[in-house]
Amino acid sequence: MxxxxxxxxxxxxxxxxxxxxxxxxxxxxxxxxxxxxxxxxxxxxxxxxxxxxxxxxxxxxxxxxxxxxxxxxxxxxxxxxxxxxxxxxxxxxxxxxLHADKDTPMDGVEELISALSDIEEVLSRPALVRLAKIGRVAEQVAATQETHRP
Structure with a gap:
């Protein structure tokens, strides 16, 4: 690319x-x-x-x-x-x-970019995507039930 x-x-x-x-x-x-x-x-x-x-x-x-x-x-x-x-x-x-030298400490932005890249890779796994969808549906159902309570 x-x-x-x-x-x-x-x-x-x-x-x-x-x-x-x-x-x-x-x-x-x-x-x-x-x-x-x-x-x-x-x-x-x-x-x-x-x-x-x-x-x-x-x-x-x-x-x-x-x-x-x-x-x-x-x-x-x-x-x-x-x-x-x-x-x-x-x-x-x-x-x-990021800093190319592994011994050089990263600044906060670089640490965040590195962590976000790792998190994005983990969260893109199909099982976690399905779990996230299930969680959103569960939240919607719970919110619907609360609005219909007397």
Whole structure:
């Protein structure tokens, strides 16, 4: 997967998690960049068809309330990150988001990114997805029963 595609997927995932439309994200980017992005420009970015400048990366992170390193997190299970000159392994790609030296202590953001990546991998297991759905249904049933009590 190209790095631009990994970033685009993260932008789309985070935008949707914040319940923002493509147009709303484009408008939010305009506040930081001086010119808003069209709905189509946001869509192209989310599809990995755009390379971002440093100000654009910063504006995107601010607009969707995240960190710049969080934009670069790739989906679990990706084989490699394609760079213009060559491909890098998932481990090498992740190392550029965190300190590459294992003896160097991570700062809080890096620890959080590492933990979230591990948690995402665990929570994506089919059995846990089913349990989460069962839990949501149980909460809905309990809430319904409470509203029908005299």
């Amino acid at each position: 190209k790095v631009e595609e990994a970033v685009g997927r993260q932008i789309a995932r985070l935008r949707e998690a914040r319940r923002m439309s493509l147009a709303e994200l484009g408008e939010a980017l305009g506040r930081y960049l001086g010119k808003q992005w069209s709905r189509q420009a946001v869509h192209q970015a989310e599809r990995g068809r755009r390379v971002f400048t440093a100000p654009e990366s910063t504006a995107i992170a601010l607009a969707i309330d995240t960190s710049i390193p969080a934009l670069f997190v790739a989906d679990a299970g990706e084989e490699q990150a394609e760079m213009p000159g060559s491909a890098v392994s998932p481990e090498e790609y992740r190392a550029v988001l």
